[in-house]
Structures are given as C-alpha cells and as structure tokens.
Amino acid sequence: MRRARAFLAALALGLLAATAGQAHEVRPAYLEIHQDAPERFVVTWKQPIMGDVAIRLEPRLSNDWLNRPPAEDFISPAYRIRTWRIAKANPQALAGQTLRVDGLERTITDVLVSVRLVDGRAFDTILKADAPTVRLSLARRAGLAVAAYFRLGVEHILTGVDHLMFVLGLLLLVGIGWRLVKAITAFTVAHSLTLAASAVGLARVPSAVVEALVALSIVFVASELMNARRGQGGITARWPWLIAFAFGLLHGFAFAGALAEVGLPRDAVPAALFLFNVGVEAGQLLFVAGAILTILALRPLRLRLSVRLDRLGQALAPYAIGSFAAFWFIERAAAAFA
Incomplete structure (x- = not known):
C-alpha cells in the first residue's frame, strides 16, 4: 500500500x-449552420475567450460564405459570437463543401460542428488540432453523431x-x-x-x-x-x-x-x-x-x-x-x- x-x-x-x-482552458468552440428556409441559411460561430484574450481561430467554408463580414459580432462573458445570414442561397450549396478552422492546428481546442437542413438532413462532427478540416456530408437524417459527443466527453475528462x-x-x-x-x-x-x-x-x-x-x-x-x-x-x-x-x-x-x-x-x-x-x-x-x-x-x-x-x-x-x-x-x- x-x-x-x-x-x-x-x-x-x-x-x-x-x-x-x-x-x-480547453473549452470547445462551436459552429452551427442552420437552414431556416429553402434559400436561407444562418451560420453561427462561438469561440471561447478569457477576458480580452482569445485564440486566433477563423472558420472557412469552401463556398466563400464566411469571407464576407458577419451580420453580428459581439462579446459575451465567455464567448465571441459571430453570425452570418446567407440569403438567396442554392439549397444544395453546402453539399460536398469543405469546412476548415484556420489556427486550430496550433491549439488544444476542439470545435463542435452542427449542420441542420429544413428537409431533416443533418451533420455533426468534431474538428481537432490534428484534423482541422472536414467535408460536409449531408446524407443522413437529423440525429446525433454518437461517436462525436462520446469522444468529446472522454477527451474533456482526460484533459x-x-x-x-x-x-x-x-x-x-x-x-x-x-x-x-x-x-x-x-x-x-x-x-x-x-x-x-x-x-x-x-x-x-x-x-x-x-x-x-x-x-x-x-x-x-x-x-x-x-x-x-x-x-x-x-x-x-x-x-x-x-x-x-x-x-x-x-x-x-x-x-x-x-x-x-x-x-x-x-x-x-x-x-x-x-x-x-x-x-x-x-x-x-x-x-x-x-x-x-x-x-x-x-x-x-x-x-x-x-x-x-x-x-x-x-x-x-x-x-x-x-x-x-x-x-x-x-x-x-x-x-x-x-
């Protein structure tokens, strides 16, 4: 003993x-893409901050939606939150697109990704420092990516x-x-x-x-x-x-x-x-x-x-x-x- x-x-x-x-200080960031009408999407990016300090992270979509200035950009007590509103978009504009978070490879932060379409299709995953890029696959119906949230729980306690x-x-x-x-x-x-x-x-x-x-x-x-x-x-x-x-x-x-x-x-x-x-x-x-x-x-x-x-x-x-x-x-x- x-x-x-x-x-x-x-x-x-x-x-x-x-x-x-x-x-x-490994709180995850969060990116949500929500289709609230056939030709309208809302993209929300939440990045954890500590006071005035924030890791330099930039979400990028290969269809250039996030290259424009956000419609909203404000600081909450724990997060910087940016919102893009995409109007008159092709309903298939997300299928097969690539999402990347620049700067993620230099951190120990994870990024939770959630995509929801009006027809019920959905996509959930986690981006990590060693895998900051993902191709959006929207074949499945809405539901949880079991492995993603289970894995986040394991990593949260171990870190x-x-x-x-x-x-x-x-x-x-x-x-x-x-x-x-x-x-x-x-x-x-x-x-x-x-x-x-x-x-x-x-x-x-x-x-x-x-x-x-x-x-x-x-x-x-x-x-x-x-x-x-x-x-x-x-x-x-x-x-x-x-x-x-x-x-x-x-x-x-x-x-x-x-x-x-x-x-x-x-x-x-x-x-x-x-x-x-x-x-x-x-x-x-x-x-x-x-x-x-x-x-x-x-x-x-x-x-x-x-x-x-x-x-x-x-x-x-x-x-x-x-x-x-x-x-x-x-x-x-x-x-x-x-």
Whole structure:
C-alpha cells in the first residue's frame, strides 16, 4: 500500500507539472449552420475567450460564405459570437463543401460542428488540432453523431486537470479496494444527476461559480490528504463516498456547462449531454484503471523506494495539488465576480 501511495503521489506531481495552469482552458468552440428556409441559411460561430484574450481561430467554408463580414459580432462573458445570414442561397450549396478552422492546428481546442437542413438532413462532427478540416456530408437524417459527443466527453475528462486531480486525491486517500469503488460510484451517480438536471432545465448554476467551487473541492481534498498524513483522519478518509457524492454534484454542473454554454441544437441537448456523460465516465474509468494497472505491473518488479523518498513524495503531493487548486480558485473566483 505504501508503494501504491508513493506511485500515486508521483503521478499527481507529474500530471500537475506536465499540464500546470491549463485546467479547463480547453473549452470547445462551436459552429452551427442552420437552414431556416429553402434559400436561407444562418451560420453561427462561438469561440471561447478569457477576458480580452482569445485564440486566433477563423472558420472557412469552401463556398466563400464566411469571407464576407458577419451580420453580428459581439462579446459575451465567455464567448465571441459571430453570425452570418446567407440569403438567396442554392439549397444544395453546402453539399460536398469543405469546412476548415484556420489556427486550430496550433491549439488544444476542439470545435463542435452542427449542420441542420429544413428537409431533416443533418451533420455533426468534431474538428481537432490534428484534423482541422472536414467535408460536409449531408446524407443522413437529423440525429446525433454518437461517436462525436462520446469522444468529446472522454477527451474533456482526460484533459481536465482539475477533475483528474480530484479523482487522484480520492485515490491517494482511500487506496485500492472497495472503498475506492464506492467513492468512484458515488462520484459518477452525483455528476450524472446534475448533468440530467441541467439537460432538462431543472437546475442552473453560473459556470464561473461552478468552476470556482470545483477548484475549492480540490483544495478540500488536498487538506484532507495533509490530515491523513498526520494521522488525523478527516471526514473524507472516514466516508469518502459521501464527499465524492457531494462534490460530484458540482463537477456534474461543470461537465454540463462544457456543452451547455457552447449552444447545442435545441432538440439535441438532452441526448448530447447523456452521451457526453457516458464519455466522461469512460474517460474517468480509463484514468483510474491506468493508475491501478501501473501499480500492479510494478509490484512484481519489487520496485524499492527509500523511506525518505516515499515520505517526500507523500508530503509534496498534497501541497502541489492544494497550491494549484488554490490558484485556480482565486483565478476563477475573480472571473466570477468580474
């Protein structure tokens, strides 16, 4: 168990060092093409911003629709939103066209793409840094691109350092066993509930407030790690499932906000959130399984750490997790009040 905790402590430090400061600055951009009449289209581009800072991204269509100035261009608290209104367009003007987002290859941002035509045909996909171009295929009827939203959920959790830090903090506290299973299950049930509540509009919490509270939850887990190291078992050590459930509710609102703020098609939001939630859970289990399998693989090698190094790793991990989480909390709280 000592070696397992030492490994998890090292994993925490490595994960933080490799991705320090990123947290969830991987919010997706969103491009929607909606045909609201036989010869009329509306193109909406939503790009995440932080204050006055925005990554330089430019959507391009091979039919030159987006080369003209937008009809609307404004800044919301979290996004820059541009709208093009295309009148007297050929109803087949989109079929086979190429969509590209210039600058995407230099980012870690994804772009959700949604196309809806009046005859029921639709197209959904995700553009990524290594694949910033797509050919619009409009053969299928309206519905969700299951793989697209599932994949986004997986990637959202695996690139969400703050959420992974919370899960890793639970691992450090309870170790490998049934207590971990109960804690992860409680976390899953909780964030699924708030995702569902958000999907049907029963609950709404400002995203900036949620992100600040998520960071605060990690600070709490870090403080519990320090108490456990001193031999003072806190509430998380005694009832990890209870804390996992309570903070899982917050994390669920954060997961929902990652899609809800983007502005998914109205008829697709509940199903998209469900698929996204399944992807989040798959990514979370992949992360936990990866950590556990690595520990089990190291055991036959009889990897030996000195007592001093073991203690150093266990001491540094809660300080590192708590420091980064405190920074995120201050940054996000300032943004919420702003």
